[in-house]
Amino acid sequence: MTEKVRAPFAGLVPPLGPSPQHVAIIMDGNGRWANSQGLPRTAGHEAGEISLMDTIAGAIEAGVRYLSVYAFSTENWRRSPAEVRFLMGYSRKVLRARRDELDSWGVRVRWSGRRPKLWTSVIRELEVAEEQTKHNHTLDLIMCLNYGGRAEIADAATKIVSRVVKGELKPGQISEKTFASHLYLPDVPEVDLLIRTSGESRFSNFLLWQCAYAEMSFVDLPWPQFRREHLWDEIAAYAGRERRFGGAVDKVRQ
Numbered sequence: 001m002t003e004k005v006r007a008p009f010a011g012l013v014p015p016l017g018p019s020p021q022h023v024a025i026i027m028d029g030n031g032r033w034a035n036s037q038g039l040p041r042t043a044g045h046e047a048g049e050i051s052l053m054d055t056i057a058g059a060i061e062a063g064v065r066y067l068s069v070y071a072f073s074t075e076n077w078r079r080s081p082a083e084v085r086f087l088m089g090y091s092r093k094v095l096r097a098r099r100d101e102l103d104s105w106g107v108r109v110r111w112s113g114r115r116p117k118l119w120t121s122v123i124r125e126l127e128v129a130e131e132q133t134k135h136n137h138t139l140d141l142i143m144c145l146n147y148g149g150r151a152e153i154a155d156a157a158t159k160i161v162s163r164v165v166k167g168e169l170k171p172g173q174i175s176e177k178t179f180a181s182h183l184y185l186p187d188v189p190e191v192d193l194l195i196r197t198s199g200e201s202r203f204s205n206f207l208l209w210q211c212a213y214a215e216m217s218f219v220d221l222p223w224p225q226f227r228r229e230h231l232w233d234e235i236a237a238y239a240g241r242e243r244r245f246g247g248a249v250d251k252v253r254q
Contacts, residue, residue: 002097005053008060008105016232017239020192022066023059023231024207024214027052029198029222042086047224049094053101058228059139060105062235066140066188068112070206074148077117088119091145095125099132106138112184113147114155142188149208156182183209190214193238195231197223215241 027048034044052069059067072087079087095109102109109129126143159182163169169178180186191207191214199220203211217234219226 003050005050005057005101008057013061014232014236016062016236019063019235020215020238021064022068022189022191022210023064023193023195023235024068024070024191024211025055026070026194026196026204026206027223027226028196028200028204030224032198033222033224041083042090044222044224045087045090049098051223051226052094053098054227055231056102056107056139056141057105058231060107061228062232064139064235066142068142068144068188068191068207070144070147070204072113072145072147073205074114074146074151075205088122092119092122092125095122095129095143099125099129102129102141103133103136106136108133108136108138108140110140110142110185110188111145112142112152113145114151115146118146140188142185144206147184147206149203149205152184153209155184180209193217193234195219195234197221197226 030044030048031041032044033047034041037043056067071091076087077084099109109126109132111123111126111130115123122145126145156179160169160174160179164171164174188210190212191210193216194203194207194211194214195217196202196204197219199218201218207214215238217237219230219234221230
């Protein structure tokens with residue numbers, strides 16, 4: 001039975017300051033958490049479902065508009081066949097079990113990633129969730145499945161080259177804006193805050209283009225222990241940071 005999560009707006013959110021528009025999360029540490037509990041790695045992925053749902057609810061409460069989560073990377077196919085099979089089947093199960101709940105919260109489910117190699121049954125569940133929730137505007141939940149930052153950049157370059165060959169685009173017209181318009185979800189703004197759990201300090205090939213000026217936060221907690229309150233802590237810290245995007249102000253100490 002799918003465990004219920006407290007719906008958004010059910011409690012009071014502490015004052016956090018200006019919220020980031022787009023938060024991206026690398027949900028790391030499932031397997032290590034499970035092994036530390038004497039459990040198989042797959043148990044960590046199962047426990048991470050509650051963390052995901054609670055974090056989504058917390059993001060809605062905090063006013064976040066876009067939430068991207070790293071669910072399965074293009075490199076994760078290197079894991080054991082048993083773990084890959086579990087992750088594919090579990091992704092399918094979670095999408096089916098949670099889409100009505102997410103829909104009731106006003107969440108729009110979207111998929112970012114490559115189609116080749118991804119299980120057809122998983123793609124089907126993604127497409128059903130996308131269609132069911134396409135009119136929602138509270139939060140865009142971007143499920144990055146079979147996703148890689150380098151793969152997305154390579155795919156964008158391939159699209160641009162194809163347009164140049166067809167005569168639709170001249171090489172001299174290619175700019176950063178042109179390139180960004182050929183990414184998987186070009187309407188989604190760049191990442192404001194990137195959070196990675198489990199204490200690791202790596203991008204791991206996640207949203208490389210979109211994270212060019214993201215504020216980064218590396219949390220020591222493994223993903224199965226992460227909850228909305230931890231998200232709020234990171235948003236509050238984000239609100240206190242000065243984002244200059246390459247600019248600077250001369251502040252001479254008197």
